[in-house]
Amino acid sequence: MTTKETFFLHGENLLKKIKELIAEGNIRKITISEKDGKELMSFPLTFGVVGVIVAPILAAVGAVAALIGECSITVEREETPKDDKKPDAHTL
Template sequence: MTTKETFTLSGENLLKKIKELIAEGNIRKITITDKSGKELMSFPMTLGLVGALLAPVLAAVGAMAALVSECNITVERNEPGQEAEGTKVP
């Protein structure tokens, strides 16, 4: 089971907030929408999305942040104790 949390912030703070959320580590999916609710970007936070694979996502978020004045970030989090997808050990 996952929980959802939504943040409203200005475009200039978007990249900083995304980096903070990624650092928390219990994120399943991040969706960015404009102030009217139109989805601009959505990406899953799988276990393998680190380092070099994360750089293009952050670059795209940074470019988008320059274009929007206000946006919403919806974060799907794993419940405490729940294993992330693809992390089960046989």
């Protein structure tokens, strides 16, 4: 199951926020939009993304951040299934 979350920020904080989100590790997709809703860029992230693959994405985000003022980031997160079962009394 995926959930979406949107952050509103200024361009100068964009790269920092993207790095924080990537470090979380449960992100499936990031979309960056202008304040009027026009999509600027969108990129999927998969489990096990390494620095070599992320570096070009961060370079592109840095270039976009230098050109825009206010923007929004929409993040699709992969939720881990929660086990709602209570442990049996004899397994404690």
